[in-house]
Amino acid sequence: MANTITVEIAYALPDKQWLLSLLVEEGTTALQAVELSGIAAHCDALDIHQMAMGVFSQIIDPANYVLKAMDRVEIYRPLIYNPNDLRLQRAGQKRGKKWRAS
Numbered sequence: 345m346a347n348t349i350t351v352e353i354a355y356a357l358p359d360k361q362w363l364l365s366l367l368v369e370e371g372t373t374a375l376q377a378v379e380l381s382g383i384a385a386h387c388d389a390l391d392i393h394q395m396a397m398g399v400f401s402q403i404i405d406p407a408n409y410v411l412k413a414m415d416r417v418e419i420y421r422p423l424i425y426n427p428n429d430l431r432l433q434r435a436g437q438k439r440g441k442k443w444r445a446s
Contacts, residue, residue, distance in 0.1 A: 346369040346370060346371075347369070347370045348367045348368060348369055348370070349367070349368060349369075349370055349372075349411065349412070349413040349414075350365060350366070350367055350413060350414060351365075351366060351368055351372075351377050351411050351413070351414070351415050351416070351417065352364065352365050352366075352414075352415070352416040352417065353366070353377060353378055353381040353383055353416075353417050353419070354416055354417065354418045354419065355383055355387065355390065355418075355419040356421075357387070357421070362383055362386065362387075364381045364383060366380060366381055368380060368411065371410060372410070372411050373406065373407055373408065373409055373410055373411065374397055374399065374404055374406040374407075374409045374411055374415075374417045375392070375393075375397075375406035375407045377411055377417055378392050378397070378406065378417055378419065379392065383419070390419070392419065395419050395420060395421070396419075396420040396422075397417055397418060397419055397420065398417075398418045398420060399411075399415050399416065399417055399418070400415070400416060400418075401418070
C-alpha cells in the first residue's frame, strides 16, 4: 500500500475562501491534488487547468510539481489591475496629478 501525505488546497474570492485538507498518495502532483479535492465543483468560473498555482506563494508548474507532506497548493485568480499601475495612480493623486495609463 502506498504511503499517504496530508496537503491543503486554497482558493479565495473577494467574498469567500476555501481551504481544503486532503490525504493523497506520495508522488501526487499539485494538479492531481486539486482535481481530487473537487474544488472546481464549488466555484463556477474555476478552470483549474488554466489557473496559475503556487505552493506557499512560490509559482509552480502544477502538472509537474510533486507534493510534499503539508504543502499548501494555492490557486491564483488573474489580476484585474496591475499593482504597479495602482501604486502610480495613488502616488499621482497624492501629488494632485491625474493618473494616466501608459
